[in-house]
Amino acid sequence: MGFAKYLAKRAVTMFGVLMATLLVTVALVGANMDAILKQSVAIDVRTAMINNKPLVESFKNHPEELEKYIQNQIKQEIISLGIDQPWYTPSRLGLAMYKILTLNFGHAKFLTSDTGSSDVKDIILEKLPRTILLFTTATVIVSILGIFLGAIAASKVNSKIDKITSAFAVISSSFPVWWVGLLMIFAFAFIYPIFPARATPTVPVTDPGYFVSLLYHMTLPLITIVLIGFGSWSYIVRNFLIGILQEDFITAKRAAGIDKRKILYSHALKNAAPPIITVLAFGLSGSLGGSIITEAVFDWPGMGRLYYEAITVLDLPVIIGETYVLTAFFLVSIFLADILYGYFDPRVRRQ
């Protein structure tokens, strides 16, 4: 099987996952969605009728006739929009999926973007860069720290530094990130007020100093994510490296007298790269999902907090749009990991 075929197969699976996730989401919120849609149609039609002065005038002596007329109009509008049928009819389901695929999420019911737009696409596009900023920065720092520490630990198995790294890894990964976030807020916003407790910048978006303020507000969440992440990450790198360092080719290189450090950083690390990349991709995508809680704790104005807000007010178009974007990101990172895996591990390509 060629690498292209392998990738194609993975791509098809990913698309299947995307569709399945959307289907589950639409199925779960569909009934609620319909009720809300119908209500908003009814309200729209009624206000249009009441504002239509000559029409109201013509029904002046028969208020119950007017009511009947409005009800009729609402019914027709619902039929013309196609929402008289339940959400699970194939045509409606197809249309809904098509709309989501083309990023047409409709309008939010309650939430708006900072600039006041209620278009779900605008809201998401506004929050997305902030989440990417926070979590990509965190992931980059975590992976650099982790690979470095992991390599040191692997080169000195059972040394003090190895034991400390391993212990730190196990302990830090048992604490929920959001709980450590609460502690960090307590320590650095209450006891030593260095950083703000809420990560939402106080200056308006249009202000030129906004970006600087954003970075300042980002510090506390960033430190927290890095603190919790790098321990377990270096532990993973260490375990992969130990496995590689036992292989025969490393022993051969040692016998040939190649510098120990060179063996570790260029030969061993390169061979440990494929599994490390896979784990990294999963870590990144996993932290995107976890961003919902982390951002809620720090009040970081990104995708995660938006999701949390949308859930609390049950803003369904936002929920669906967010689920789509989060899933898409999740899958793209897994897919990228697949490609890189093939790049680093020729066995996958030639399978």
Added chain:
Amino acid sequence: MSFSKKEIWKEFSRNNIGLAGIGIIFALFGLSILAFLTIPVETFREWNDPASWLSYPKSALPVWTNYFLPQKVPEHLILLPFTSIQKSSDITAFTNLFFVDYQYDSFPSDFIYQYDAKYTGSPLVTISVTRPDGMELELISTSLPSSTTESKFTGMIFSTDDSIKKNLKNSSDRFSFSFDTISSGDIVFSKPDQNRILKGHYIFKVTIYDVGGNISLDQSRFILGGKVYGLMGTDDLRRDLAVGLLWGTPLALFIGITVSIVSVILGLVYGVFAGFKGKITDEAMMRFNDIIWAMPVLPLLIILAVTVGNSIFLIVGFLVIFGWVGIAKVSRSMALQIKTLQYVEASKLMGQKDFKIIFKHILPQLLPYAFASIAISVPAAITAEAGLSFLGLGDPTFPTWGQILHDASSYGAATRGLWWWIVPPGVMIAITGLAFVFIGHAMDTIVNPKLRR
């Protein structure tokens, strides 16, 4: 690949970390039993009912903080009475005496008299206090709410009551400072020459007079509001955090263990079946597995909790839905190896049925791995439930640790410095998770020869 039970235990007992994990889990089970024995189930049912926590102080520190503070902060005291009854012709007088040796360095935040009484008419209540310096102060003289039928009343008399202040003003000439801006509680516990705390023995005397004699006093308490309470303190809603933390233990263990056992069993059977059958069945089952595996778990969990429901059993079910996939993958690849072993081939040739081969010859080989993965997947389940509860999507009727942290966060405990509301639940989550990680780690080194060295 095969291990006998004895061998495993021998290996395990040499692993200190694993033994530590077992120790912690025994301690947690001990705490759970303690919770069942000491705290009646009704108490935790009342967790979310503010009325049942009225007699507790608001956001009080744990009592032991007093050892570290230079000044002794008043403890929240709930005094029980010495009751005596006097009857003369048609008047019954109940006297409740409350004794307290007050040795703290600041005033109590308030005092409350609480009673459960059954009566007709409207009995008269008088409260007075005898102070360490011998001074006697009349606090209040009032009648209980009148009732025509014999009925039970639960009532409270607060120190903030205006008539207490008025009564105290009658003896203002005995104090050399102005009463205007000072609360009644601060006057009662004050030195006469300046508004400083007067330490010593106080006796509060509550007398209820009833004409007709149809009164019975079930329970009465005198509460001196303090700033420290119990082993774990209280939260903003006056709830005793020790109760919540203790009850959180069995709940977390239940969630973690149920989710992991069910998902491991499901994953094992699914994976082994797919691996054993092979061909189209394997391909189809593994594609389905891939789909579930790549789904974003937390967003879907949230949507499920919002739309389907958030009872604790449903949440366990949701966690299982996403929990079995990883185990299915690994057990499939293990089954692929075992399948080619000669004894499996032999039993196949002998015409044994598929499910018998799976359950008799393949699954038992995977048991050590299964135990290791049960232990390893417990913390994830506990953290996931805590995360859901933290977002306010957990089962509100059960005080899980995540639930306590959710309340803490929504009352801004971190920014207000209420550390005793934040630290213990998180530490409990971490300790429970660590215990299972330790055991899983120890099992892993036995099962996985690559890690042995």
